[in-house]
Amino acid sequence: MKMKNGRIAIITAAMLGTVFSATAFAAADDAAAKKYMKKHDCFKCHAEDKTKKGPSYKKIADKYKDKADADAKMYEHMTSSKKVKLEDGTEEEHKALDKSEDKDIKNIITWIRER
Numbered sequence: 001m002k003m004k005n006g007r008i009a010i011i012t013a014a015m016l017g018t019v020f021s022a023t024a025f026a027a028a029d030d031a032a033a034k035k036y037m038k039k040h041d042c043f044k045c046h047a048e049d050k051t052k053k054g055p056s057y058k059k060i061a062d063k064y065k066d067k068a069d070a071d072a073k074m075y076e077h078m079t080s081s082k083k084v085k086l087e088d089g090t091e092e093e094h095k096a097l098d099k100s101e102d103k104d105i106k107n108i109i110t111w112i113r114e115r
Contacts, residue, residue: 028111036104040097048115051087061115074109 037043045054055063064070077084081096097105 026110028107028114030111032104033108033111036101036108040095042108045086053086053088054084055087056115057112058115061112064113070113071106071109074112075105078105078108 037046045052046060047056049056049058051059060074064074067073077094078097079099081093083091084094085091099105
């Protein structure tokens with residue numbers, strides 16, 4: 001009986017360790033995200049928590065909250081030059097990010113969703 005309880009404790013500890021380590025790896029690298037966004041002029045139109053020419057990152061995060069396809073939709077938006085409607089009602093072509101920078105783009109998506 002003691003051995004069974006010991007195994008359960010070890011398995012539980014391993015499972016919790018896996019869950020917490022996966023959560024840590026899923027967090028965005030804030031510094032890298034902001035550096036990449038500055039490099040690509042994202043902050044000219046967007047701000048973290050206030051509306052500029054485009055919606056704030058918080059507003060974008062709220063829009064995609066609890067949507068299963070949120071990451072795919074944001075990735076598509078960021079990597080294509082589709083026309084977007086700006087806060088003042090005008091339209092403009094959104095600057096496309098290079099898909100070869102996939103890791104950086106996915107980090108930005110995670111960063112936005114954490115707002």
